[in-house]
Amino acid sequence: MAITLRRSDADFEQRFAAFLSTKREVSADVDAAVRAILARVRAEGDAALIDYTRQFDRADLDTLGIAVSKDAIRKAYAEADPATVEALKLARERIHAHHSRQMPKNERYRDPIGVELGSRWTAIEAVGLYVPGGTASYPSSVLMNAVPARVAGVERIVMVVPAPGGAINPLVLVAADLAGISEIYRIGGAQAVAALAYGTQTITPVSKIVGPGNAYVAAAKRQVFGTVGIDMIAGPSEVLVIADGSNDPDWIAADLLAQAEHDTAAQSILITDDPAFGRAVEQAVEKQLARLSRSETAAASWRDFGAVILVDSFEAALPLANRIAAEHVELAIDDAEAFLSRLRNAGAVFLGRHTPEVIGDYVGGSNHVLPTARSARFSSGLSVLDFVKRTSVLKLGAEQLRELGPAAIALATAEGLDAHARSVAIRLNM
């Protein structure tokens, strides 16, 4: 049973604040172990990768090879269900079409005094994509990470995926091929992050590493940050469903459970203005739970972190939604657009009664890599912008330098930077 919070209760603010600050994940302190792994891969290269993989993934890369061959990819296509491959192709097309609109434009202009300013965007040359192994090895995530990189113009996209016992999900290989990934290696954990950041005999280093992973992978990404770029550190997933009493409780319950089945630390929240509807959804959750293959996970998530929040009006829901800053927000209410226009903190919003969040996970076209754990207050979902960088451009002629130079000299002098002042003054014969 999820908790119920009533906006009208006297202790609501206190209980809501406690709810918001509940930690859903215990982050293990693996920094020292990770530091040792990074140092060893850096020093020993492939030999360290082979050794760690034997130890952690029970796979022998001396036999299998570090790199996944073209042949293994052909085999993966043969093993994959054709209908699923078609669905992956549809997803790829839709993700590609949407992300193509995100490419930023170069700019160059002359300001009123004749100074030229500009911005030039270029793709990162090489990007590494971490894909978890085992049950969290999702082909859809391969597309969501790799397609925006391709759209950005990244020439070299390198995927690493652990092969526990030697096996990789064939759909992950198919998705990688569909997304235009150029190299795939059978490695995972902190050792894979090290290989991408520092390179080994087999693997040329990349400039940025993206993709989700366990505590070791997250710690390794933090540690190599600076040597390479990294994306956000992904936490457990969450959904906030804002729904009125006109919805079918079964539909809304299904949406809450879709989030809850991801992880015992996932979080599903319903805000409604109709207490009877709230109860009906809770009953529907209990009923549907029984039938799920991942019912234990979903039940634990709903029990420990789920919530039903009762409000008198959706006006009162708005500040709560902004404080929750959820990764996913479903607006299953009449005037969803008006609510959206005032919603500030959310990774992605799903409008209306026919847009279950799951569509966005797969085939909507928007990205499913989104800010978790309230980080939508300050960060955005993955996009083409994560795979490009901007160079600023400045151009003055002699005249503009005469006009702006004295102010630069004044500021440099005030900051005690003589050589700065001199670099301008010398050109003005001052």
Next chain:
Amino acid sequence: MAITLRRSDADFEQRFAAFLSTKREVSADVDAAVRAILARVRAEGDAALIDYTRQFDRADLDTLGIAVSKDAIRKAYAEADPATVEALKLARERIHAHHSRQMPKNERYRDPIGVELGSRWTAIEAVGLYVPGGTASYPSSVLMNAVPARVAGVERIVMVVPAPGGAINPLVLVAADLAGISEIYRIGGAQAVAALAYGTQTITPVSKIVGPGNAYVAAAKRQVFGTVGIDMIAGPSEVLVIADGSNDPDWIAADLLAQAEHDTAAQSILITDDPAFGRAVEQAVEKQLARLSRSETAAASWRDFGAVILVDSFEAALPLANRIAAEHVELAIDDAEAFLSRLRNAGAVFLGRHTPEVIGDYVGGSNHVLPTARSARFSSGLSVLDFVKRTSVLKLGAEQLRELGPAAIALATAEGLDAHARSVAIRLNM
């Protein structure tokens, strides 16, 4: 004396690679000390701030107050040189005008099958700006960090600046006021980062922290990343000057020294196709060094990390420049535009013989917070984009759900996520 590398030498590649991988900064391992400071500020709030400030900054906040008053700002204006205040105002106007063009646009469109997709950009609600104390307390950096935040629409910009012995550079307070900073606190170090991230009795927490700092500040930012957003970790500054023999060696020497005077770990590199010009620049550097107030710093930087790289043609300079991926690149050559069009990795480019990099530090209008230490391979200078975040929007009707639903169900099923599949199927009566 800087080193000289000749592209035509047999061992060039080896020497250039070694030069590129030279570490210019020894990062002290202050993680444990920082962890303790963060925990104590989190637990004790203001009392911890007051105690650490007495200990590290020799300032008594019980008397001075944690917050800087409006009165102190009025006093700072009175103390500041009026010409410098005017120069700060010019800088502010130019930074504001340029950054106003960076605001991303919301988008909403309907795709061929009628699915609506969109992106909504909103400002981060509250941002913290770290400003170092002492000699590295630069008013220009206050503008460069705060003005883009204001342009983005950030309502609450909070500045922290240590007051060693109780004193704050009055120009820093003036710049803060000009930039529209709403709150200023006399704190620094890891304790200031903790106060911004977690809040205290006096300070309401922010959502993102930007600005440069020492090893403690950098480590604290890494540790609070996730709780709040952070900007890049700034390293020592660098310039790459690409210049032909038509330049005045004194001008180019002045530019190299402007970078070198920042820090003994700063780096100045000249690439030229004219060995005689290269020698003339080196002589000019030695001559100018003697006259600088910061000559010891500049001399150490030039001696330890400076370089003159001789190439047969600027064609050969291009791949070297892309590998150096410098924070600042000056192109003092005839066809600077052609070179620029093929330059991929650079924080900012300064075109032609009348655009010394120093103009970009102060009054060009572009930002001087730029990626250092080769990180221009994967990151960009500070911009309005650092102070906004994107919410993606998706809207399907019943018809679009019927069209896309089956593919989503197929993928969810392939990923073993029953409840995902069900959340779509239940709406299609499947």
